[in-house]
Amino acid sequence: MKKLLYLLLFSVLTQSINSQIYSDKKLLLIRCDDIGMSHSVNLATKELIDAGLKFSASVMVPCGWFDEAVSILKDADNVSIGIHLTLNSEWKNYRWGPVAGVSKVPSLVDSLGYFFPPRAKFFANNPSLDEVEIELRAQIEKAIKSGLKIAYLDYHMGTAVDKPEMRKIVEKLASEYKSAISRYFGEDDVNSMYSIPIDSKYQHLISVLDSISTHKINLLVCHIGKDTEEMSALVDQNEFGLKEMSKHRNAELLALLKAVSAGEFEKRKITLINYKDVKNHYSLSKMKSPSETGY
Template sequence: MKKLLILIFVLSAFILLNAQNKQEEKILLIRCDDIGMSHSVNLAAKELIDAGLKFSTSVMVPCAWFDEAVSILKEAKNVSIGVHLTLNSEWKNYRWGPVAGVSRVPSLIDSLGFFFPSRAKFFANNPSVEEVEIELRAQIEKALKSGLNISYLDYHMGTAVDKPEMRKVVEKLAREYNLGISRYFDETDVNSMYSVPLEAKYNHLVSVFDSLDSEKINLLVCHIGKDNDELSALIDLNDFGLKEMSKHREAELNALLKAILSNDFTNRKINLINYSELIELKGLDKMKSPIETGY
């Protein structure tokens, strides 16, 4: 009887400790945008993949380095891939245009056949919603035909969901292709490293880890890259763009790599998930627009 009571006590303590650990665990989804934009961004994504980080990454289909991104991501483990729906082209001397072809979507482009650099200029051109659907569909189709295992959609610079009628197009395409949409699973955005000073990014990242909500699915959006001649040559055509963009992107990359090497995720009981896992956990039928939920 005494041995039985001891066994029951030990099992109860184990169950209680396990429950407490589960309660302390925090869920974090890291989403790295703009993959395929440039060779240097692709190199940064490969570093995170090689370091074994579980994350989601959003591919820019209209960009010149999309094919290289496909080659890298096809071999990646623990990575969920999304289409970074693109209707803007914001870099001086490095511009891109529609996948569907300029003749099919004339209201989405400038006189040289490129996407506009900002949302304001895009909407000032009175874009056709029908043409928006043609172009976004073409981007999704190209991503799927490349052989990538696409699981979700998101939106470069927010343009594709800026207006209610365009958001409906994105939602329609997600249903049609059985894809999730980032921020449609009640994720909570945490403070990104984007505009944090270069030398403070890692400390900021650690503070974000410490402030994660254990009751929420926390979403951290990152912009990574390598500070080389290619990326440092890109100048944002928008006044609100970051100066020394390439240095900021490499600093974000280095902060994530340092977090991996320092075992910050394990030490802080952070459960990393990606969008493929989140979709499997919640189901596409549970998606809801953040506009409807007041997000």
């Protein structure tokens, strides 16, 4: 009994010390989404890994380049791996469907067996909550079986947490698989490079780094890729989709690489962390839904 009480006390003290250490630093968590979506995105991911950047990589399990993503990520020490829970397939002429199989989740797919491009069409099809859980679980299981060490979950296009009842499914799975959930630790989203003009992304990134402050986890969500024929052939069917997405993604990659090579993080005494660090420093039981915190 005394041993148990000692362990509990030690855990509480350690948690308090770690939180205090973190609060005194400028923390930046870079999360790169859509890994495994295409060869172009995977190549960009490898460049960031090879450059030594510490970041979190959100992997799209249903996509055709998932296996290549696994081979790139599984031995990368500077990367924390997450599941980019996917219920949409938004690119014209490049579609994907459920990991669980169409027959097990028919309400989640169109007549050809693909996920719907926009969220509106997904919800207009009255998706079964049971089928949503079946599919999201299948994605997590496949990632684990591939050898990836999963630290966190997040959500492609926000679909998996768009409704309270779906958010509960994600939280249930996170609890079951002992995973963190992105944005559940009070992260403060800094202005991403997503819609910034292509030629202005690096300067925007520098302005973001200049704005980083202490006492919180600053979250920068990025969408990287190489400007290749493969990537330039893709057209985002979402209303918010950008033209020349290939060039936008390449510019985000180049901005991050330039910041690394120029030592911009060190100059500003910014501590780069990833979700593996967050998971190790903060109890998963302390996670709170952004809808609860008002964030």
